[in-house]
Amino acid sequence: MSGSAADPALRVEAVTVSFPTTRDWLGRVRESVTALDGVSLEIPAAASLGLIGESGSGKTTLARVVLGMQSADAGAVYFAGRQLRFDRSRAARRRRSEYCQIVFQDPRTSLDPRLRVWEIMAEGLAIRGGASRPALRRAVDEMAAEVGISARALDRYPHELSGGQRQRVAIGRALLLRPRLLILDEPTSALDVTIQAQVLNVLMDLQARQDLAYLFISHDVSVIRHLCDRVAVLYRGRIVETGRTRDVLEHPQDAYTRKLIEAVPRIRDGGQA
């Protein structure tokens, strides 16, 4: 992997994406909606950036652009200093998967129900070929220990595991390819609060041990506050505010950010209005 350790894990530069909404009878685009408008952000190596956005903000589109699933009309994406262009070929996808992986929101649909857990985790390595089954299993065993999945669970099927365990399987699967950046798309929103705590602990432990950066997309401000050093607020395709988490959350400058933070329910233990 090229790029020095000092390069940011991810750099998004002025990415713009629009989708056509109406075409004329010749197929030319008449109207379009802009999902992302000149979005730029940067995540230093081994750091975490929280991305707060409500529905329609463009956060899903942004994730898709970074993952190489969506082409941008303008702008570029750099991983560890190296630009990767939109390319759907297998070789390009493999290359990108070594820089960047994703953990999805719903643990019930992100794992193939017909495969055993260890096979699911090993898929990334198996695709690259060359490793024997025992070697793959060994690699999976090591990763399972890091994310807190017991050896027994590895031989089971996803539906036999709880939501928290499945999310850890998803994290393990993503990390087996040793990416420098992990995109987490609302990874704990579907989990109970106590299970969420376990998964967050795993994420923090992993980051402490490895050169791993997070792009943490969430609507839960308290989770972002806990996990991320920096935060960016996305509103209607634009980054309206970005900065250190504590600064943004305690002294928001932008009107939308202020409205958002004010709307977040806070634990009130001294009686309510």
Add this chain to the structure above:
Amino acid sequence: MTAALEIEGLSVSFPTRDGWVPVVREVSLCVDEGEIAGLVGESGSGKSLTAMSALGLLPAGARMQCERLRLDGESVDGRTGREMEALRGSRIALVPQEPMNSLNPTMRIGRQLELVVRSNRRVSSAQARDIAVEYLERMLITDAARVMTAHPFELSGGMRQRVLLAMAFSCNPRVLIADEPTTALDVTVQQEVLTLLRESAAATDTAVLFISHDLAVVSQLCDTVAVMRAGEIVERGETSDVIGRPMHPYTRALLASLPANSPPGSRLPIGEGGAAADSGGPA
């Protein structure tokens, strides 16, 4: 202060290959007129089923037993489906979690509201529509006329939830069950919907049973809260007491595991939770 909803000794079980499995065990709770009572628990705690029992809407095959179930002082346990139907809407109403699944996608909003109103009040079609518009406006929908002619997919999540609130309140129920009504909504929209819920309930002195897994929301909205775990209520009381000075270890564990209650970047305490040992095999 009369109790609008009284549940005493409620148990619900489901048949499985290994026999009857209890999912709700001897639960008792009580909501007064004008009170907003929270029912908090993680998944599998039985909180939704408890509320559904009060509505008479348990899934097929479930077995329910309770010592007492009273709506507005009137005993309703042992009522048949038809009898419960008469009460639903007019005495007790539901605001469900997924607005998209609760509205008929092929029917215009106006017609759906009209049907609900007319099934609970003896009014004409035109009067029902007027009532519908009135309630939509009470839920702060400014262009109610346009919404009446729209289909559910044309509206945003927040709008749909407001329509469901309007539907629930339109027949002046004495008890309102809100089953995680804002879980699927954005935070800013959630705030609006919760404010609407609180104000509408206050205006009509409706008793609200608010079910949620979100302790923060419950702490802001509810006067009292009951914490459920594995089918039982482990702690209950005034919200400020339960949240501020939790006594039961489970409640403490729940509150402690919230990121908001720990310094940023620190390991979150994972004491005894709803699923105690989640690292090994199946729970």
Add this chain to the structure above:
Amino acid sequence: MTAITDQSPRAERRRHRRVLSGDLLAGSLLLLPVVIAAYLAPLLAPYDPYAVDTGSRLLPPSAKHLFGTDELGRDLLTRVLYGTRASLSVAFGIVAIGTVFGTVVGTLSGYLGGRIDGVAMRLNDIVMAIPFMVIALALTSAMGPSLVNLTIVIGILSIPFYARMARGMALALRREPYVTAAWLMGASTPAIIRRHVIPNMLSPMLVLASMGLSGAILTSSALSFIGLGAQPPAAELGAIINSSRSYILDEWWYTLFPGLVLAVCAFGFNLIGDGVRDVLDPNIGGSA
């Protein structure tokens, strides 16, 4: 009332636990003896299905001939056993051709989309638009009536139905996050289809195949009935019933037994189809 979703692992295991279904059991009890007896025909049959015995024409059921005899003195039980074997083989053949080719066409069409999908579906539409019986008649007459040709023709004509279903499933599976995850990791399209798409289609396809068997056996018997399938003296349920037409009023056993076996097969396949669906897809019609 579907709004309650209990997501705890215990509830999910409960949902996956249904192993036995009443329909499956009933269907199997009905069908298994028939299928086994039919395929063991050479061992079980008391007589030779082609042995003509003009002295024993049209005898009613007796100890010597459990199902009676036909107009050429051939033992009906033997004829029915061999005939059932033939009918079942045709039905299995039809469904095999339909599901295998239908799955391949439908999956490629649904997963790859674009022009391949367009062409495949238009061909599908063309085949489905032509009245089934008309084209079946035309083709089997042109190819020469025989059981093999019958199997091929009906098999091919049933491909569009399975292709449609497979395409729908492939379209849905394409969007599943675990498929996206594999794609992102750099898996090739054939690998994704082989590892993730087709295995997750097997259960619904199995249900379709089970139900398809019922229709297949009826259709093939119907075509044999009008003379397009088995040619005399070959035994096949539809052909036997055809021969029995002239004798139906007085020699009731001649029509009854093959007809009964045919009905049992069709009904049994239906029950098994419902039962397989109950077992493999417990989310339909039942909660908790």
